[in-house]
Amino acid sequence: MEQKDGKEEFGNEKLEWLQNFRPFKNGIPSHDCISYVISRLSVKEFQECFMSWSQSVAEKVGGEIISIDGKTSRGSRSKTRNPLHMVSAWACKNQLVLGQEATDEKSNEITAIPKILKLLELKGCIVTIDAMGCQRDIAKQITDNGGDYVLSLKGNQGSLHEAVNDFFTIAEAKEYVGVKYDFLEEIDKGHGRVETRRYWITSHLETIPKAENWKGLTSIGMVERICWINGKETQEKRFFICSIPANAKSFAKAVREHWGIENKLHWRLDVIFREDANKIRKGNSPAIMTTIRHICMGIFDLDTTISGSLAKKRRKATWSDDYRAKLVFGL
Numbered sequence: 217m218e219q220k221d222g223k224e225e226f227g228n229e230k231l232e233w234l235q236n237f238r239p240f241k242n243g244i245p246s247h248d249c250i251s252y253v254i255s256r257l258s259v260k261e262f263q264e265c266f267m268s269w270s271q272s273v274a275e276k277v278g279g280e281i282i283s284i285d286g287k288t289s290r291g292s293r294s295k296t297r298n299p300l301h302m303v304s305a306w307a308c309k310n311q312l313v314l315g316q317e318a319t320d321e322k323s324n325e326i327t328a329i330p331k332i333l334k335l336l337e338l339k340g341c342i343v344t345i346d347a348m349g350c351q352r353d354i355a356k357q358i359t360d361n362g363g364d365y366v367l368s369l370k371g372n373q374g375s376l377h378e379a380v381n382d383f384f385t386i387a388e389a390k391e392y393v394g395v396k397y398d399f400l401e402e403i404d405k406g407h408g409r410v411e412t413r414r415y416w417i418t419s420h421l422e423t424i425p426k427a428e429n430w431k432g433l434t435s436i437g438m439v440e441r442i443c444w445i446n447g448k449e450t451q452e453k454r455f456f457i458c459s460i461p462a463n464a465k466s467f468a469k470a471v472r473e474h475w476g477i478e479n480k481l482h483w484r485l486d487v488i489f490r491e492d493a494n495k496i497r498k499g500n501s502p503a504i505m506t507t508i509r510h511i512c513m514g515i516f517d518l519d520t521t522i523s524g525s526l527a528k529k530r531r532k533a534t535w536s537d538d539y540r541a542k543l544v545f546g547l
Contacts, residue, residue, distance in 0.1 A: 223250050233537045237545060255499030259318055266507050267315045267335055270514060274310040280341045281308040281473045282363075284332060284349060286325050287482045289502055290492045300502040303328040304510070305336060306481050308473040311517045313481070313510040318503040329354055338363030342460060344474035347372055350457070352429055359432035359459055366437075366470040369455040375425050380455040383423050384416065384438045395420060400464035410444040415471070419462040432459035437467050485509060488527050515543050 227234065227244035234240055245253075286303040303325050305315040315335050317328035325348045333343070333354070339362030345354070347370035358365045369377040387395045397418040404411045417437040421427045424436065437456040442449065460466055485491040489509045496505055516529045521542070533540045 223247065230537070233541075236541075251496075251498060251501065254504050255501040257500055257504050259500045259503045262504055263316055263318075263507055266313075266511060269511070270312050270314050271337070273514070273518060274307055274312050274314060280310070281344060281470055282306065282314065282336065282338070282341050283308060283344045283474045283477045284329055285346060285474070285477050285482075286319075286328075286348075287485065289494070289506060300506065301325075302503065302506050303332060304481065305332050306477045308476065308480075311480065312514045316507065316510065318506070325349060326351060330357055333357050333361070336361075342366060342466075342470050344368075344470050346474075350376075352431075355433070355457075355459070356431040364459045365432070366456055366458045366460065366467065366474070368474075369457060376457070377455060379424050380436045380438070380457070381453075383418075383420070383436065384455070387416075387418075396462075398462050398464035398467075400468050402468065408446055412440075412442045413468070413472075414440040414442075415464045415468045417458070417462045417464050417467045424457075430457060433457055434459050435462040435467075437471075439468075439471055481513075484513065484526055488530060489513075519543060 224244055224247040231240060231244060234244075283306045284303065285306070286301050289300045289302065301319045301324065303317045303319065304313045306312070307314050315332045317331050319325065319328050329345065329349045330353065334357075338358060342364045343358050344366045345368065347368045350367040350369055350373050355365055355367065369380055371377060387397070395418060397416055397420075400415045402413045402415075404413075415437065416439075417435050419435045421433065421436065424433075427433050435458045437458055439454045439456070441452045441454075443451075454471075456467075456471070458467065458470075460470070485506075489512075491506070491509060494505065496502055512530075513526065516526050516533075519529065519542075522529065522532065522539075533543055
């Protein structure tokens with residue numbers, strides 16, 4: 217049974233306010249009617265409208281970092297279908313989702329990413345993608361469209377991952393004697409936690425197998441994260457291939473911004489919009505509602521009339537008719 221999430225009740229409570237914008241001669245549609253309409257909308261057409269809006273309001277800033285990552289809406293799982301997996305392109309400076317593609321499997325990110333890239337203006341931007349998207353065709357597509365890339369490496373690129381790992385392991389053992397590289401260290405402290413991040417990047421590609429097959433490949437990088445929480449230490453090393461010059465500051469910013477998509481997009485979808493708890497499953501509803509949440513988040517982030525968190529703005533939009541009208545209709 218489809219979850220009732222309060223749209224009909226909200227409409228009935230705010231009917232007089234809504235009639236300022238539409239007549240609603242027959243009152244608010246029932247929950248079932250609203251659910252039917254949303255589930256029958258075209259995901260492709262709706263997402264194209266969303267991308268047209270988001271790209272129209274995004275400021276064109278030099279050096280924009282576009283992080284591409286997927287998120288599964290766990291509540292959309294049913295006995296007959298996999299949960300929705302939405303792959304999104306997040307503009308880090310603009311704090312906006314610029315594009316998205318819905319799939320029903322995380323493994324389908326490989327086919328979803330090229331579709332998103334095709335719709336984006338990449339000139340002057342740096343695109344960051346997790347290991348799933350570390351593919352030669354994707355690297356070529358980014359560079360062909362005027363962008364740069366910072367792609368994470370894992371076991372899915374076995375020999376390439378091994379070669380980059382070996383390079384930095386040997387270079388470290390020799391204390392980087394004879395290796396031209398750039399380095400940056402960052403330390404964050406707070407709430408009983410100390411995290412040290414170290415970044416190495418180099419343009420030495422001699423040991424990289426078939427480096428010429430990766431269009432634009434200019435540098436390789438390593439990030440080491442050491443975290444102390446309540447006296448317990450954890451360590452992690454990650455490796456990357458890049459089309460950017462061997463500049464540790466630029467490399468660190470791209471990696472850091474990609475990690476930020478978890479807090480700035482995925483975390484807020486789960487904690488503030490409670491996406492994983494949402495049980496809407498009928499037809500196209502999961503993909504449409506995820507896009508609507510992205511629109512709402514973008515509208516709230518663009519608003520500068522009040523200060524405060526997304527949660528604070530969302531609460532105010534619930535109880536203030538004037539603020540809600542300003543956000544939705546620009547009044």
